[in-house]
Amino acid sequence: MEFGFVKDYSQYFINGTISTVVIAVLTVLLGVIIGTLLALMKISKGRIPRIIASAYIEFIRGTPLLVQISLVYYSVSFPKFVFLGIEMNRFIPGVIAMAINSGAYVAEIIRAGIQAVDKGQMEASRSLGFNGLQSMRYIVLPQAVRNILPALGNEFVVVIKESSVLSVIGIVELMRSADIIKAAIYKPFEPLIVVAVIYFVLTFTLTRVLGFAERRMKTGD
Amino acid sequence: MIDVIDLYKSFGALQVLRGIDITVQKGEVVVIIGPSGSGKSTFLRCLNLLEGPSSGKIIFEGIDITDKNNNINKQRQKMGMVFQNFNLFPHLSVLANITLGPIKLKNIPKKKAEEDARLLLKRIGLEDKANNYPSQLSGGQKQRIAIVRALAMSPDVMLFDEPTSALDPEMVGEVLEVMKELAADGMTMVVVTHEMGFAKEVASRVLFMDEGTIKEEGSPDEIFSHPKNDRTKEFLSKVL
Numbered sequence: 001m002e003f004g005f006v007k008d009y010s011q012y013f014i015n016g017t018i019s020t021v022v023i024a025v026l027t028v029l030l031g032v033i034i035g036t037l038l039a040l041m042k043i044s045k046g047r048i049p050r051i052i053a054s055a056y057i058e059f060i061r062g063t064p065l066l067v068q069i070s071l072v073y074y075s076v077s078f079p080k081f082v083f084l085g086i087e088m089n090r091f092i093p094g095v096i097a098m099a100i101n102s103g104a105y106v107a108e109i110i111r112a113g114i115q116a117v118d119k120g121q122m123e124a125s126r127s128l129g130f131n132g133l134q135s136m137r138y139i140v141l142p143q144a145v146r147n148i149l150p151a152l153g154n155e156f157v158v159v160i161k162e163s164s165v166l167s168v169i170g171i172v173e174l175m176r177s178a179d180i181i182k183a184a185i186y187k188p189f190e191p192l193i194v195v196a197v198i199y200f201v202l203t204f205t206l207t208r209v210l211g212f213a214e215r216r217m218k219t220g221d
Numbered sequence: 222m223i224d225v226i227d228l229y230k231s232f233g234a235l236q237v238l239r240g241i242d243i244t245v246q247k248g249e250v251v252v253i254i255g256p257s258g259s260g261k262s263t264f265l266r267c268l269n270l271l272e273g274p275s276s277g278k279i280i281f282e283g284i285d286i287t288d289k290n291n292n293i294n295k296q297r298q299k300m301g302m303v304f305q306n307f308n309l310f311p312h313l314s315v316l317a318n319i320t321l322g323p324i325k326l327k328n329i330p331k332k333k334a335e336e337d338a339r340l341l342l343k344r345i346g347l348e349d350k351a352n353n354y355p356s357q358l359s360g361g362q363k364q365r366i367a368i369v370r371a372l373a374m375s376p377d378v379m380l381f382d383e384p385t386s387a388l389d390p391e392m393v394g395e396v397l398e399v400m401k402e403l404a405a406d407g408m409t410m411v412v413v414t415h416e417m418g419f420a421k422e423v424a425s426r427v428l429f430m431d432e433g434t435i436k437e438e439g440s441p442d443e444i445f446s447h448p449k450n451d452r453t454k455e456f457l458s459k460v461l
Contacts, residue, residue: 123271124308124367128322128374129298138321142312 001190009181009191016177017198019086023095023173024160028106030099031159032152035106042111053107060104065097066165072097073169087170094166102159109155113148114140146217153210157203164199174198222247222378222409223268228277230263230433237263239433241277245378250410252420252441255430256456261413264430265382268411269293269300282377298326301371305383307363309355315342315366316351319373327374334373341369345399361392365399372403379403381412417460421445429453 006013041053060068078089117140125135167176178195182188223245230238237260245251253261266272268279270286270293279287286296310318319338323329329337342348345365355363364384371379381400385393397419404410404423414420420427420441427444429437429452437450445461448454 118308120304120306120308121310124302124304124310126294127269127271127297127300127302128371129294129326130322131294134325138325139310143310146312 001193002187003190003194005181005185005187005190006194009184012177012181013174013194013198016172016174016195017202019171019173020160020163020199021202023091023098023163023166023171024156026095027098027102027159027163028152028156030095031102031106031155032110034099034103035110038103038107039110039114042107043114057104057107060101065101065162066168068101069094069097069165069169072100087172090169090171094169094171098159098163098166101162102155105155105158106152109151110144110148113144113151116147117143149217150210150214153206153213156210157206160202160206161199222249222282223411224278224280225268226278226280228264228267228279229275230260230267230272231275237433238267238274241433241435243428243435243438245409245411247377247409248407249425250404250412250423251426251428252424253411253413253428253430254415254417254420254444254456255428255436259430260433261430262382265380265411265413268380269297269302271302298322298374299377301368301374301376301379303364303367303371303379303381303384305386307355307360307367307387309363309367309370311355314352314354315347315358318355318366319370322370322374338369338373341372342366344402345369359392360388361395364388364392364396368396368399368403378409378411381410381414383413383415385414385416415460417445417457429456431456 038053038056041049042057044050073090073093076093078092080087080089082088121139121143122135125139126132130138163173164175166173167179170176172180174195178191181191185191225241225243228238228241229236241264243251253264255261263272267274268281270279274287277287278285281296281300284291284296286293309315310321313321316335316338319341320331320334323334323337324331339348339351342351345368347362347365350358350362350366355366358366368379368384384400385396388396393416397416400410400412400419401423412419412424422441424441426438427441428435429444429448429450431452437444437448437453444453445457448457
């Protein structure tokens with residue numbers, strides 16, 4: 001095996017890595033917004049919001065990410081436009097599809113985190129005279145966040161890995177960069193190894209940082 | 222102050238309360254005793270609608286709180302509640318636990334609320350714990366602070382749901398002491414408890430509950446020394 005190409009194509013790897021990280025960050029941020037809404041719908045008293053949220057979560061978790069990405073990409077035909085050197089007509093639907101997918105998983109993480117807070121907390125808050133929404137805001141959610149954050153970190157790791165699927169709609173993230181280099185140097189294997197190592201360094205670092213943050217949070221109790 | 226009229230409560234097929242009528246006067250200390258599963262905790266939790274009654278009415282200070290058109294959150298501000306498991310907010314300091322309600326619900330300025338909270342803490346001898354978190358406190362300290370948290374809202378009545386049942390025996394006394402002081406200050410109290418000594422000493426009226434109804438009520442002397450109902454006699458013979 002020969003890795004001399006890495007130097008010549010380093011810019012591709014760097015751009016691909018940045019792209020992957022940016023996609024993952026945006027996906028998780030949007031996923032948290034979608035997930036929070038779904039989680040609140042799922043634990044609400046209303047039957048209809050509960051059914052809608054459940055149906056969404058079941059459907060998304062029961063269908064492949066690849067299918068979802070293609071569905072979003074081909075259902076909205078963005079006009080081609082480039083911004084900051086990125087083809088936004090691919091990037092935007094790609095991130096939206098990832099967020100729609102991640103939101104379903106995040107919803108379950110948030111719901112479990114909220115329901116893990118002792119019921120007595122809500123009762124104590126209500127007995128002081130806080131209404132349901134205020135009790136959520138001041139008492140339940142701040143405690144739920146401690147349950148949610150570690151699991152959300154894992155979701156981040158999952159999203160980094162799964163974003164490789166976005167290469168099929170032509171977004172130049174890490175996986176797609178490997179494809180491009182592969183075609184340029186007529187070697188299939190080596191670029192993939194380099195990319196695999198980069199993915200691993202990303203996720204391994206993140207896992208370590210999360211573990212450290214989690215321990216810090218525990219001692220802060 | 223509180224009028225309970227023909228109160229029923231069932232959980233599914235299980236009938237927990239079967240027709241309760243009582244009146245609590247201002248300044249009274251009503252102590253509810255009875256065996257486990259007799260519905261006494263459920264009854265207490267109905268008084269501030271933590272459990273919604275299946276039927277019947279609860280009139281608090283002239284307002285029917287079981288009427289959905291009345292804002293229960295406003296009424297709950299005047300009904301302090303103390304739980305068996307304390308339910309302090311673990312993510313907030315002792316001071317924040319006490320001041321959250323007054324600041325957010327009564328719009329009392331933070332500085333004033335904290336001064337008031339420190340005075341209350343001083344009364345129970347825990348002013349040095351103001352900046353601690355609940356996890357750093359003993360059970361007895363937690364429960365005394367839970368009482369103070371409810372008092373900080375200046376309630377008209379205090380509801381106690383087995384406040385000493387989750388405590389180590391040596392900590393029961395300090396919590397009962399705070400409750401006795403409250404009673405001596407003229408606070409209206411409804412107390413569900415297994416502490417018969419407290420009931421004898423502090424209660425203005427004792428209710429004996431069994432199978433979802435009030436079997437007997439009277440002064441502590443009437444209930445403990447001259448019980449009339451057979452079920453009351455049997456219960457007291459076991460616990461005294």
